[in-house]
Amino acid sequence: SAPKTLLEIKDLTSHYGRIQALHGISIEIKEGELVALVGANGAGKSTLLRTISGIQPMSGGSINFNGQDLAVVSADKRVFAGISQVPEGRQVFGPMSVEDNIRLGAYSRKDSAEIAADMEKMYDLFPILRQKCKQAAGTLSGGQQQMLAMARALMVRPKLLLLDEPSMGLAPLLIEEIFNVVKRLKKEGMTIFLVEQNAAQALSLADRGYVLETGHVVLSGPGKVLLNDDKVKAAYLGM
Ligand code: ATP
Secondary structure, rough: OOOOOOEEEEEEEEOOOOOOEEEEEEEEEOOOEEEEEEEOOOOOHHHHHHHHHHOOOOEEEEEEOEEHHHHHOOHHHHHHHOOOEEEOOOOOOOOOOOOOHHHHHHOOOHHHHHHHHHHHHHHOOOOHHHHHHOOEEHHHHHHHHHHHHHHHOOOOOEEEEEEEEOOOOHHHHHHHHHHHHHHHHHHHHOOOEEEEEEHHHHHHHEEEEEEEEEEEEEEEEEEEHHHHHHHHHHHOOOO
């Protein structure tokens, strides 16, 4: 049977005071899909992710997740529902150990044996975090903090993983490492919404993509099709 729709956004609008950041966004993500969202600085990518996780209020339209209307669901309840976001700029807790940061991601769960098993999984996914598990998170490099933020988000056992610019500020080798993990998660069946300025890499990995411009979706389609679109090439791939 066809995969079911996990996230359905219709005519979504969002404002910062009187400034409208999202102008009627409609987006759909099916179970198991990796969907990329690309666009220039200020296009509204982070705003869209934050309306999904509930940190940013919506002013119109609807967000349906797993059959549930999110309009009346608070941000913390959305985590319980299975939405986990890796925020832009990582936001790990610097003075806390790597281990404690990862464990923090499991706060919505009570299954301690499975939490321990999932921590082992995170250390398999990101071996450097095992080596540094007792260190303060603030002492990690930018790339390692990105891995830590991803591990923390995965401890939720999310149905939908929201990744906001995971490659930002990282050296090419680390970017590759992060994208390899994204590939592996996809292979394991995780549904992922990936926001990236690094449009070429994001679209080549994605099943489908959306292009956002000043709060509007201006293009959508299979990742490979967008990658070969002349407008996308000119605007986002520097060609
Ligand atoms: P970036 O990659 O720079 O984060 P983005 O595509 O994620 O860009 P957003 O951060 O979502 O874009 O911003 C969308 C619009 O909303 C921009 O015009 C921005 O100036 C505005 N905006 C974002 N945050 C705020 C805020 N806290 N107050 C007022 N306006 C904001």
